Amino acid sequence: MPNHSAEYALGAQPVRHNKMLRKSKKLLLILISVLTLAFGCGDSLTEDELVAQVKPFKAHLSEYTSAPDPKNISLTEAPYIVGKVIPIRRGEYEIHWMGARAGFPRGSYTELGKPEDAIDEFYSELPTELRARTPEEVKTVIWLEWTRNVVGRYTSGAEAHQFKCTLSVIDRTRNAMIGQKTFYGANPPEKTSNVTFGTLPLDEILQYVTSLPRRP
Secondary structure (H helix, E strand, O other): OOOOOOOOEEOOOOOOHHHHHHHHHHHHHHHHHHHHHHHOOOOOOOHHHHHHHHHHHHHHHHHHHOOOOHHHEOOOOOOOEEOEEEEEEEEOEEEOHHHHHOOOOOOOEEEOOOOOOEEOHHHHHOOOOOEOOOHHHEEEEEEEEEEEEEEEEOOOOOEEEEEEEEEEEEEOOOOEEEEEEEEEOOOOOOEEOOOOEOOOOHHHHHHHHHHOOEEO
C-alpha cells in the first residue's frame, strides 16, 4: 500500500515527465523492433502483429465494455477463464507492455488526459492458448483500469507516483463479473533525476491471469 509518510529527494535536474514519455515512446518502438529481430519474444507479438491482430476486435469494443448484469456480479467465487480472452484498457493511462521487452524494465505509460477504452496492449503478452484470434472466440473479457496515486513529493516539487491496476474478469457466456483483483506498483525511487514512478506490476498481472483455472 502507498507510504504517504515517505520523504523523497530529487537530483539537480527537474522532472518533465510527459515530455520524457513522448520521447521514450518513439525510442521504445525502435527498440522493440531491434530486440524482437535479435532475440525473439516467444508467444509475444511485435508492434505490427499487434496492430493487425486487434483490428477485427475494435468493432466490438462496445460489447466488451458494457457493464455486466448487476445481478451477476459475484466477486466471492473463484475466478476462471472460459474460452479465449480479450483484454480491455479502461481509464486515462495507456500502459506499454512491450516496453518491458525493449529496455524499460520499470514499464512505461502515456497519460491520455481523459478516460478512453481500447484493446489493451496486454493482448501481446498473453500466451497463444489464451489469446482470442477472432471476435467469435471471445468468451472472457479482462478489464484493466489503471490509476496513479501521489505518494510523496520530490525536492523539485514534482510528484512521486505509485500505480494501481484494478483487474476485472468477465465471463461473457454468463454476462457476469466473476473476479476482481487489485495490483499495486512499487513505490517510486527515493532519489531520481528523471523517473517519478515505481515499477509497474506487469509481471504480477501476467502471472495472475495465466494461473487462473480454465474452462472450455
